[in-house]
Amino acid sequence: MMNFVEKSSRYVMRTYARQPITFVKGRECTLTDSTGKQYLDLLSGIAVNVLGYGHPKLASVCRKMAKSVWHTSNLFEIEGQIALAEKIAKNTLDGKTFFCNSGAEANEAALKLAVKRGKTIAPEKDEVISMINSFHGRTLGALNLTGQEKYRKDFPSLGNIRYVPFNDIKALEAAVNSRTAAVFLEVIQGEGGINPVTADYYSAVRALTKKHNALMIIDEVQTGVGRTGTMFGYQHQSEMPDVITAAKGLANGIPIGFMHAAPHAADVLTPGTHASTFGGNPFVTAVANTVFDIVSDKAFLKSVQDKGALFAKELSALSSSFSFIKEVRGRGLMIGVELSVSADNVKTKCLEQGLIVNSIHDSVIRLIPPLIISERDIERAISIFKTVFRSL
Numbered sequence: 001m002m003n004f005v006e007k008s009s010r011y012v013m014r015t016y017a018r019q020p021i022t023f024v025k026g027r028e029c030t031l032t033d034s035t036g037k038q039y040l041d042l043l044s045g046i047a048v049n050v051l052g053y054g055h056p057k058l059a060s061v062c063r064k065m066a067k068s069v070w071h072t073s074n075l076f077e078i079e080g081q082i083a084l085a086e087k088i089a090k091n092t093l094d095g096k097t098f099f100c101n102s103g104a105e106a107n108e109a110a111l112k113l114a115v116k117r118g119k120t121i122a123p124e125k126d127e128v129i130s131m132i133n134s135f136h137g138r139t140l141g142a143l144n145l146t147g148q149e150k151y152r153k154d155f156p157s158l159g160n161i162r163y164v165p166f167n168d169i170k171a172l173e174a175a176v177n178s179r180t181a182a183v184f185l186e187v188i189q190g191e192g193g194i195n196p197v198t199a200d201y202y203s204a205v206r207a208l209t210k211k212h213n214a215l216m217i218i219d220e221v222q223t224g225v226g227r228t229g230t231m232f233g234y235q236h237q238s239e240m241p242d243v244i245t246a247a248k249g250l251a252n253g254i255p256i257g258f259m260h261a262a263p264h265a266a267d268v269l270t271p272g273t274h275a276s277t278f279g280g281n282p283f284v285t286a287v288a289n290t291v292f293d294i295v296s297d298k299a300f301l302k303s304v305q306d307k308g309a310l311f312a313k314e315l316s317a318l319s320s321s322f323s324f325i326k327e328v329r330g331r332g333l334m335i336g337v338e339l340s341v342s343a344d345n346v347k348t349k350c351l352e353q354g355l356i357v358n359s360i361h362d363s364v365i366r367l368i369p370p371l372i373i374s375e376r377d378i379e380r381a382i383s384i385f386k387t388v389f390r391s392l
């Protein structure tokens, strides 16, 4: 008889390098695998489980929805969707929202909106600027936006996307012109290695897109839903973008994504130009409304800022004992630890010690824990890091 790892190799397409572990229980920030081993989770399903595991309010709303209408399609009005769209508008750009199921889909929608809007202004206004080292998803449009050649090389190119170096204002000035339909930007590059945008670069994107009547589109898929200590990452900056996209944490693991456009760009997509069968259905929006209410609370967001600052401070303090820690960066509970030793090796050793972390490009440890993580769990994580770092 095949064990679950062998069965997975046989039946599940190998698009991921998976750990031979399966989780059977979760409580707050702790997961238990099928052998009974416990893990402190600093990955949260890749920045998704913002309220951790087994949150009582989410369990209760899911139980309620299980007995109600789960799905009706977007051919009818959906009360939970309307309520969520209103919350998003009031907390962000005061425009309108399109609902979908993932980050890639949210970016596809934003790309279509930007190009369609551009072409109505001038037929040649269809160029999109994206950042080198960015990540926007794996579907073809989102993949084309992704500024990492290694992900794109085997697939078709849309031909209208240019990549510029992140945080390089001169290169941006040279690239944006009257043919630019939009500039896509992450306020902290997540998959790219936890690289925060500088305030000057953010302002330059805003000024140049305004000057050339292009859209400034912020991909909040990873930085959104409280991750950086504000509801959305752009809210640390002084100016607003035209469009935001989000997904990941919004329904704590039930798939949802959205694109929100400010009023001046909110009516570009009309019936027949874009759609999603599942997008924003009654079940997922009931969960997302609950998550939104909890996370957007001022005290909750302040706690993310405080815990993020504590975690970053404790990690930085480790660098006096371990010289291979080159930098600790990020914001809120989105933290990158740059190492001069193999981050993959550190990740594996942490896992052995019951700590789940992620590594990027073999040089950065990415920490994106549930936002409900306690100070005690942060101390526990630091203690495991010390054990692992001593063993290197």
Ligand SMILES: Cc1ncc(COP(=O)(O)O)c(C=O)c1O
Pocket: 046, 101, 102, 103, 104, 105, 107, 135, 136, 137, 138, 186, 190, 191, 219, 220, 221, 222, 223, 247, 248
């Ligand atoms: C910034 C950013 N955009 C888009 C995506 C793609 O999201 P999804 O995997 O939900 O399609 C990701 C996923 O990691 C992301 O980090």
